[in-house]
Amino acid sequence: MIYIILCLILCGVVFYKSTIYKRHRRSLWNKHVAITGGSSGIGKAFAILAAKEGAHVTLLARNVDRLEEARNEIKQNTVTQDQIISKVPVDVSCPEAVENNLLEIEETIGPVYMLVNCAGFAVCGKLEDLSERDIKALVDVNLMGTIYAIRAVLPKFKKRREGIIVMTSSAVGLMGMFGYSVYSACKFALRGLAESLVMELKPYNVTVTLALPPDTDTPGFENENKSKPKETKLMSESGGLYKPEVVAKQLLEDALKGNFFSYVGLESFILTTLCVGMTSVNSVLELLLQICLLGPLRLIGTYYIKNFEKIVAKCFSENHVQEK
Numbered sequence: 001m002i003y004i005i006l007c008l009i010l011c012g013v014v015f016y017k018s019t020i021y022k023r024h025r026r027s028l029w030n031k032h033v034a035i036t037g038g039s040s041g042i043g044k045a046f047a048i049l050a051a052k053e054g055a056h057v058t059l060l061a062r063n064v065d066r067l068e069e070a071r072n073e074i075k076q077n078t079v080t081q082d083q084i085i086s087k088v089p090v091d092v093s094c095p096e097a098v099e100n101n102l103l104e105i106e107e108t109i110g111p112v113y114m115l116v117n118c119a120g121f122a123v124c125g126k127l128e129d130l131s132e133r134d135i136k137a138l139v140d141v142n143l144m145g146t147i148y149a150i151r152a153v154l155p156k157f158k159k160r161r162e163g164i165i166v167m168t169s170s171a172v173g174l175m176g177m178f179g180y181s182v183y184s185a186c187k188f189a190l191r192g193l194a195e196s197l198v199m200e201l202k203p204y205n206v207t208v209t210l211a212l213p214p215d216t217d218t219p220g221f222e223n224e225n226k227s228k229p230k231e232t233k234l235m236s237e238s239g240g241l242y243k244p245e246v247v248a249k250q251l252l253e254d255a256l257k258g259n260f261f262s263y264v265g266l267e268s269f270i271l272t273t274l275c276v277g278m279t280s281v282n283s284v285l286e287l288l289l290q291i292c293l294l295g296p297l298r299l300i301g302t303y304y305i306k307n308f309e310k311i312v313a314k315c316f317s318e319n320h321v322q323e324k
Protein backbone atom coordinates (compact mmCIF):
# COMPACT_ATOMS: atom_id res chain seq x y z
CA MET A 1 0.00 0.00 0.00
CA ILE A 2 2.79 2.39 1.02
CA TYR A 3 4.59 1.44 -2.22
CA ILE A 4 1.52 2.33 -4.33
CA ILE A 5 1.07 5.67 -2.54
CA LEU A 6 4.77 6.47 -3.05
CA CYS A 7 4.45 5.60 -6.76
CA LEU A 8 1.40 7.83 -7.16
CA ILE A 9 3.16 10.75 -5.41
CA LEU A 10 6.21 10.26 -7.61
CA CYS A 11 4.09 10.14 -10.78
CA GLY A 12 2.46 13.42 -9.69
CA VAL A 13 5.84 15.05 -9.00
CA VAL A 14 7.23 13.83 -12.34
CA PHE A 15 4.22 15.16 -14.23
CA TYR A 16 4.37 18.52 -12.39
CA LYS A 17 8.12 18.94 -12.86
CA SER A 18 8.03 17.86 -16.50
CA THR A 19 5.66 20.72 -17.23
CA ILE A 20 8.08 23.16 -15.56
CA TYR A 21 11.51 21.89 -16.66
CA LYS A 22 11.07 21.42 -20.39
CA ARG A 23 14.09 20.02 -22.26
CA HIS A 24 15.65 22.46 -24.66
CA ARG A 25 13.81 22.26 -28.00
CA ARG A 26 16.03 22.88 -31.03
CA SER A 27 14.73 24.89 -33.98
CA LEU A 28 14.32 23.77 -37.58
CA TRP A 29 14.13 27.32 -38.93
CA ASN A 30 16.10 27.52 -42.19
CA LYS A 31 17.54 24.03 -41.52
CA HIS A 32 17.64 21.17 -44.04
CA VAL A 33 15.54 18.12 -43.13
CA ALA A 34 15.90 14.97 -45.29
CA ILE A 35 13.17 12.37 -44.93
CA THR A 36 13.37 8.88 -46.46
CA GLY A 37 9.84 7.62 -47.08
CA GLY A 38 8.69 11.26 -47.03
CA SER A 39 6.13 10.75 -49.81
CA SER A 40 3.58 8.86 -47.73
CA GLY A 41 2.20 8.11 -44.25
CA ILE A 42 4.24 9.03 -41.18
CA GLY A 43 7.13 10.43 -43.27
CA LYS A 44 4.84 12.78 -45.19
CA ALA A 45 3.09 13.92 -42.00
CA PHE A 46 6.55 14.65 -40.54
CA ALA A 47 7.55 16.58 -43.68
CA ILE A 48 4.48 18.82 -43.38
CA LEU A 49 5.33 19.61 -39.75
CA ALA A 50 8.96 20.34 -40.63
CA ALA A 51 7.80 22.74 -43.38
CA LYS A 52 5.56 24.49 -40.86
CA GLU A 53 8.66 24.94 -38.64
CA GLY A 54 10.43 26.81 -41.46
CA ALA A 55 12.71 23.98 -42.65
CA HIS A 56 13.89 23.15 -46.16
CA VAL A 57 12.61 19.65 -46.76
CA THR A 58 13.94 16.90 -49.05
CA LEU A 59 11.77 13.85 -49.66
CA LEU A 60 13.42 10.57 -50.67
CA ALA A 61 11.36 7.66 -52.01
CA ARG A 62 11.01 5.57 -55.18
CA ASN A 63 7.71 6.46 -56.85
CA VAL A 64 8.14 9.72 -58.78
CA ASP A 65 4.43 10.58 -59.05
CA ARG A 66 3.81 10.11 -55.33
CA LEU A 67 6.91 12.20 -54.60
CA GLU A 68 5.63 15.04 -56.78
CA GLU A 69 2.17 14.90 -55.21
CA ALA A 70 3.66 14.97 -51.71
CA ARG A 71 6.01 17.82 -52.62
CA ASN A 72 3.06 19.95 -53.77
CA GLU A 73 1.19 19.22 -50.55
CA ILE A 74 4.21 20.09 -48.41
CA LYS A 75 4.84 23.29 -50.37
CA GLN A 76 1.40 24.50 -49.30
CA ASN A 77 2.54 24.22 -45.68
CA THR A 78 5.68 26.35 -45.93
CA VAL A 79 5.82 29.54 -43.90
CA THR A 80 8.32 31.56 -45.96
CA GLN A 81 8.86 31.98 -49.70
CA ASP A 82 12.53 30.96 -49.36
CA GLN A 83 11.87 27.42 -48.20
CA ILE A 84 12.99 24.75 -50.67
CA ILE A 85 10.97 21.57 -50.86
CA SER A 86 12.68 19.02 -53.06
CA LYS A 87 12.22 15.41 -54.08
CA VAL A 88 14.79 12.72 -54.76
CA PRO A 89 13.70 9.48 -56.42
CA VAL A 90 15.89 6.82 -54.84
CA ASP A 91 15.74 3.30 -53.47
CA VAL A 92 17.23 3.37 -49.96
CA SER A 93 18.47 -0.19 -50.35
CA CYS A 94 21.11 1.03 -52.88
CA PRO A 95 23.98 2.52 -50.85
CA GLU A 96 25.69 4.36 -53.72
CA ALA A 97 22.44 5.92 -54.92
CA VAL A 98 21.56 7.11 -51.41
CA GLU A 99 25.01 8.62 -50.85
CA ASN A 100 25.27 10.30 -54.26
CA ASN A 101 21.75 11.73 -54.14
CA LEU A 102 22.22 13.11 -50.64
CA LEU A 103 25.55 14.64 -51.67
CA GLU A 104 23.96 16.28 -54.68
CA ILE A 105 21.01 17.70 -52.77
CA GLU A 106 23.33 19.07 -50.06
CA GLU A 107 25.23 20.98 -52.72
CA THR A 108 22.09 22.86 -53.75
CA ILE A 109 20.19 23.22 -50.47
CA GLY A 110 22.92 23.04 -47.83
CA PRO A 111 23.99 20.45 -45.25
CA VAL A 112 21.39 18.09 -43.86
CA TYR A 113 20.68 19.00 -40.21
CA MET A 114 18.09 16.31 -39.52
CA LEU A 115 17.82 12.89 -41.16
CA VAL A 116 14.49 11.13 -40.66
CA ASN A 117 14.46 7.46 -41.70
CA CYS A 118 10.88 6.54 -42.41
CA ALA A 119 11.25 4.36 -45.52
CA GLY A 120 10.05 0.93 -44.57
CA PHE A 121 7.35 -1.66 -44.94
CA ALA A 122 6.01 -4.81 -43.34
CA VAL A 123 5.15 -8.19 -44.76
CA CYS A 124 3.44 -10.42 -42.23
CA GLY A 125 3.05 -14.18 -42.15
CA LYS A 126 4.57 -17.19 -40.47
CA LEU A 127 8.32 -17.45 -41.09
CA GLU A 128 8.07 -20.50 -43.31
CA ASP A 129 5.42 -18.79 -45.45
CA LEU A 130 7.54 -15.72 -46.26
CA SER A 131 9.26 -15.82 -49.63
CA GLU A 132 13.02 -15.40 -49.79
CA ARG A 133 12.43 -12.28 -51.87
CA ASP A 134 10.24 -10.71 -49.16
CA ILE A 135 12.74 -11.60 -46.44
CA LYS A 136 15.59 -9.99 -48.35
CA ALA A 137 13.56 -6.88 -49.17
CA LEU A 138 12.46 -6.47 -45.54
CA VAL A 139 16.08 -6.50 -44.37
CA ASP A 140 17.36 -4.40 -47.28
CA VAL A 141 14.84 -1.58 -46.82
CA ASN A 142 14.00 -1.52 -43.10
CA LEU A 143 17.51 -2.16 -41.76
CA MET A 144 20.11 -1.64 -44.49
CA GLY A 145 18.25 1.34 -45.97
CA THR A 146 18.44 3.08 -42.58
CA ILE A 147 22.12 2.25 -42.16
CA TYR A 148 23.03 3.51 -45.66
CA ALA A 149 21.25 6.85 -45.20
CA ILE A 150 22.84 7.42 -41.79
CA ARG A 151 26.31 6.57 -43.09
CA ALA A 152 25.87 9.11 -45.88
CA VAL A 153 25.34 12.04 -43.48
CA LEU A 154 27.23 10.95 -40.36
CA PRO A 155 30.78 12.17 -41.11
CA LYS A 156 29.38 15.64 -41.90
CA PHE A 157 27.23 15.68 -38.75
CA LYS A 158 30.36 14.84 -36.72
CA LYS A 159 32.44 17.48 -38.46
CA ARG A 160 29.85 20.20 -37.85
CA ARG A 161 29.21 19.00 -34.29
CA GLU A 162 25.45 19.05 -34.81
CA GLY A 163 22.68 16.93 -36.21
CA ILE A 164 19.58 14.90 -35.44
CA ILE A 165 19.02 11.30 -36.54
CA VAL A 166 15.59 9.70 -36.40
CA MET A 167 15.01 6.00 -37.03
CA THR A 168 11.59 4.44 -37.31
CA SER A 169 11.27 1.18 -35.45
CA SER A 170 7.94 -0.17 -34.17
CA ALA A 171 6.25 -1.63 -31.12
CA VAL A 172 7.39 -4.97 -32.57
CA GLY A 173 10.93 -3.58 -32.36
CA LEU A 174 10.57 -4.03 -28.58
CA MET A 175 8.54 -7.24 -28.41
CA GLY A 176 8.16 -10.14 -30.80
CA MET A 177 4.68 -10.90 -32.07
CA PHE A 178 3.04 -13.71 -34.02
CA GLY A 179 3.33 -13.08 -37.76
CA TYR A 180 6.03 -10.37 -37.63
CA SER A 181 9.19 -12.51 -37.39
CA VAL A 182 11.47 -10.91 -40.02
CA TYR A 183 9.98 -7.41 -39.82
CA SER A 184 10.33 -7.56 -36.04
CA ALA A 185 13.96 -8.72 -36.37
CA CYS A 186 14.73 -5.67 -38.54
CA LYS A 187 13.03 -3.27 -36.12
CA PHE A 188 14.81 -4.86 -33.12
CA ALA A 189 18.09 -4.36 -34.99
CA LEU A 190 17.35 -0.65 -35.33
CA ARG A 191 17.23 -0.37 -31.56
CA GLY A 192 20.72 -1.85 -31.26
CA LEU A 193 21.90 0.51 -33.97
CA ALA A 194 20.31 3.49 -32.24
CA GLU A 195 21.69 2.66 -28.77
CA SER A 196 25.20 2.21 -30.16
CA LEU A 197 25.02 5.44 -32.11
CA VAL A 198 23.85 7.38 -29.05
CA MET A 199 27.15 6.44 -27.39
CA GLU A 200 29.24 7.11 -30.50
CA LEU A 201 27.65 10.48 -31.22
CA LYS A 202 27.15 12.10 -27.81
CA PRO A 203 30.54 13.87 -27.85
CA TYR A 204 29.63 15.30 -31.27
CA ASN A 205 26.34 16.88 -30.12
CA VAL A 206 24.39 14.62 -32.48
CA THR A 207 21.21 13.08 -31.04
CA VAL A 208 19.39 9.89 -31.98
CA THR A 209 15.66 9.29 -31.60
CA LEU A 210 14.02 5.92 -32.08
CA ALA A 211 10.36 6.12 -33.12
CA LEU A 212 8.05 3.35 -31.95
CA PRO A 213 4.79 4.05 -33.76
CA PRO A 214 1.71 2.09 -32.74
CA ASP A 215 -0.68 0.93 -35.52
CA THR A 216 -0.99 4.08 -37.64
CA ASP A 217 -3.52 4.74 -40.38
CA THR A 218 -1.26 4.98 -43.46
CA PRO A 219 -1.16 3.42 -46.94
CA GLY A 220 1.65 1.22 -45.62
CA PHE A 221 -0.53 -0.05 -42.78
CA GLU A 222 -3.37 -0.76 -45.20
CA ASN A 223 -0.96 -2.80 -47.28
CA GLU A 224 0.42 -4.62 -44.24
CA ASN A 225 -3.10 -5.71 -43.28
CA LYS A 226 -3.37 -7.73 -46.49
CA SER A 227 -0.75 -10.21 -45.25
CA LYS A 228 -1.69 -10.23 -41.54
CA PRO A 229 -2.60 -13.63 -40.11
CA LYS A 230 -5.79 -13.85 -38.02
CA GLU A 231 -3.73 -14.18 -34.82
CA THR A 232 -1.82 -10.95 -35.51
CA LYS A 233 -5.03 -9.02 -36.23
CA LEU A 234 -6.62 -10.22 -32.97
CA MET A 235 -3.52 -9.28 -30.95
CA SER A 236 -3.16 -5.79 -32.37
CA GLU A 237 -6.79 -4.71 -32.34
CA SER A 238 -6.73 -3.74 -28.61
CA GLY A 239 -4.15 -1.00 -29.28
CA GLY A 240 -6.34 1.16 -31.58
CA LEU A 241 -5.33 3.01 -34.73
CA TYR A 242 -3.53 6.37 -34.61
CA LYS A 243 -3.42 9.15 -37.17
CA PRO A 244 0.00 9.72 -38.84
CA GLU A 245 -0.21 13.42 -37.87
CA VAL A 246 -0.38 12.48 -34.16
CA VAL A 247 2.59 10.10 -34.42
CA ALA A 248 4.62 12.60 -36.46
CA LYS A 249 3.89 15.48 -34.05
CA GLN A 250 5.16 13.50 -31.05
CA LEU A 251 8.17 12.34 -33.08
CA LEU A 252 9.08 15.90 -34.06
CA GLU A 253 8.90 17.05 -30.42
CA ASP A 254 10.99 14.11 -29.17
CA ALA A 255 13.58 14.48 -31.92
CA LEU A 256 13.97 18.23 -31.37
CA LYS A 257 14.38 17.67 -27.62
CA GLY A 258 16.81 14.78 -28.16
CA ASN A 259 14.64 12.17 -26.39
CA PHE A 260 15.74 8.62 -27.21
CA PHE A 261 12.34 6.92 -27.49
CA SER A 262 9.34 8.46 -29.22
CA TYR A 263 5.96 6.84 -28.63
CA VAL A 264 2.27 7.73 -28.31
CA GLY A 265 -0.50 6.15 -26.26
CA LEU A 266 -0.72 4.30 -22.95
CA GLU A 267 0.10 0.85 -24.38
CA SER A 268 3.29 2.18 -25.97
CA PHE A 269 4.19 3.90 -22.67
CA ILE A 270 3.81 0.58 -20.83
CA LEU A 271 5.84 -1.31 -23.45
CA THR A 272 8.60 1.30 -23.66
CA THR A 273 8.95 1.52 -19.87
CA LEU A 274 9.03 -2.27 -19.61
CA CYS A 275 11.70 -2.53 -22.31
CA VAL A 276 13.82 0.44 -21.19
CA GLY A 277 16.79 -1.88 -20.57
CA MET A 278 20.17 -0.16 -20.93
CA THR A 279 19.06 2.95 -22.78
CA SER A 280 20.60 6.22 -21.63
CA VAL A 281 18.63 8.22 -19.09
CA ASN A 282 16.81 11.38 -20.17
CA SER A 283 16.31 12.76 -16.65
CA VAL A 284 16.54 11.76 -12.98
CA LEU A 285 12.78 12.03 -12.65
CA GLU A 286 12.21 9.70 -15.58
CA LEU A 287 14.66 7.24 -14.02
CA LEU A 288 12.82 7.32 -10.68
CA LEU A 289 9.52 6.74 -12.45
CA GLN A 290 10.96 3.72 -14.27
CA ILE A 291 12.36 2.30 -11.02
CA CYS A 292 8.91 2.51 -9.41
CA LEU A 293 6.91 1.25 -12.38
CA LEU A 294 9.02 -1.60 -13.76
CA GLY A 295 7.80 -4.19 -11.22
CA PRO A 296 4.06 -3.45 -11.52
CA LEU A 297 4.29 -3.10 -15.30
CA ARG A 298 5.86 -6.55 -15.56
CA LEU A 299 2.55 -7.85 -14.11
CA ILE A 300 0.52 -5.93 -16.71
CA GLY A 301 2.87 -7.16 -19.45
CA THR A 302 2.39 -10.74 -18.28
CA TYR A 303 -1.38 -10.28 -18.56
CA TYR A 304 -0.97 -9.16 -22.21
CA ILE A 305 1.37 -12.04 -23.06
CA LYS A 306 -1.00 -14.58 -21.51
CA ASN A 307 -3.84 -13.12 -23.61
CA PHE A 308 -1.72 -13.36 -26.76
CA GLU A 309 -0.88 -16.98 -25.96
CA LYS A 310 -4.60 -17.70 -25.55
CA ILE A 311 -5.28 -16.16 -28.99
CA VAL A 312 -2.60 -18.37 -30.57
CA ALA A 313 -3.98 -21.48 -28.85
CA LYS A 314 -7.58 -20.65 -29.88
CA CYS A 315 -6.65 -20.04 -33.53
CA PHE A 316 -4.52 -23.19 -33.53
CA SER A 317 -7.41 -25.38 -32.40
CA GLU A 318 -9.82 -23.64 -34.84
CA ASN A 319 -7.41 -24.29 -37.72
CA HIS A 320 -6.93 -27.86 -36.55
CA VAL A 321 -10.71 -28.49 -36.53
CA GLN A 322 -11.00 -26.98 -40.03
CA GLU A 323 -8.15 -29.18 -41.30
CA LYS A 324 -9.96 -32.31 -40.01
Ligand SMILES: NC(=O)c1ccc[n+]([C@@H]2O[C@H](COP(=O)([O-])OP(=O)(O)OC[C@H]3O[C@@H](n4cnc5c(N)ncnc54)[C@H](OP(=O)(O)O)[C@@H]3O)[C@@H](O)[C@H]2O)c1
Pocket (backbone or CB within 6 Å): 036, 037, 038, 039, 040, 041, 042, 043, 060, 061, 062, 063, 064, 066, 090, 091, 092, 093, 117, 118, 119, 120, 121, 122, 141, 145, 168, 169, 170, 171, 212, 213, 214, 215, 216, 217, 218, 219, 220, 221
Ligand atom coordinates in the same frame (compact mmCIF):
# COMPACT_ATOMS: atom_id res chain seq x y z
N1 LIG B 1 1.87 2.51 -40.12
C1 LIG B 1 2.13 1.79 -39.05
O1 LIG B 1 1.22 1.25 -38.39
C2 LIG B 1 3.55 1.63 -38.57
C3 LIG B 1 3.76 1.11 -37.27
C4 LIG B 1 5.06 0.95 -36.83
C5 LIG B 1 6.13 1.32 -37.62
N2 LIG B 1 5.90 1.81 -38.87
C6 LIG B 1 7.07 2.17 -39.68
O2 LIG B 1 6.96 3.54 -40.03
C7 LIG B 1 7.60 3.78 -41.29
C8 LIG B 1 6.64 4.50 -42.22
O3 LIG B 1 5.51 3.66 -42.41
P1 LIG B 1 4.15 4.18 -43.06
O4 LIG B 1 3.08 3.36 -42.44
O5 LIG B 1 4.09 5.65 -43.02
O6 LIG B 1 4.36 3.60 -44.56
P2 LIG B 1 3.91 4.16 -46.01
O7 LIG B 1 2.70 5.00 -45.91
O8 LIG B 1 3.85 2.94 -46.87
O9 LIG B 1 5.17 5.02 -46.44
C9 LIG B 1 6.38 4.37 -46.70
C10 LIG B 1 7.31 5.33 -47.41
O10 LIG B 1 8.56 4.67 -47.61
C11 LIG B 1 8.91 4.75 -49.00
N3 LIG B 1 9.69 3.57 -49.34
C12 LIG B 1 9.35 2.27 -49.22
N4 LIG B 1 10.33 1.48 -49.67
C13 LIG B 1 11.33 2.30 -50.08
C14 LIG B 1 12.60 2.09 -50.66
N5 LIG B 1 13.07 0.88 -50.92
N6 LIG B 1 13.37 3.17 -50.94
C15 LIG B 1 12.92 4.44 -50.70
N7 LIG B 1 11.72 4.69 -50.16
C16 LIG B 1 10.93 3.64 -49.85
C17 LIG B 1 7.56 4.80 -49.72
O11 LIG B 1 7.64 5.37 -51.03
P3 LIG B 1 7.90 4.48 -52.35
O12 LIG B 1 7.09 3.22 -52.20
O13 LIG B 1 7.48 5.34 -53.48
O14 LIG B 1 9.36 4.19 -52.37
C18 LIG B 1 6.80 5.73 -48.79
O15 LIG B 1 7.17 7.06 -49.03
C19 LIG B 1 8.03 2.40 -41.78
O16 LIG B 1 9.39 2.21 -41.45
C20 LIG B 1 7.19 1.43 -41.02
O17 LIG B 1 7.81 0.18 -40.85
C21 LIG B 1 4.64 1.99 -39.36
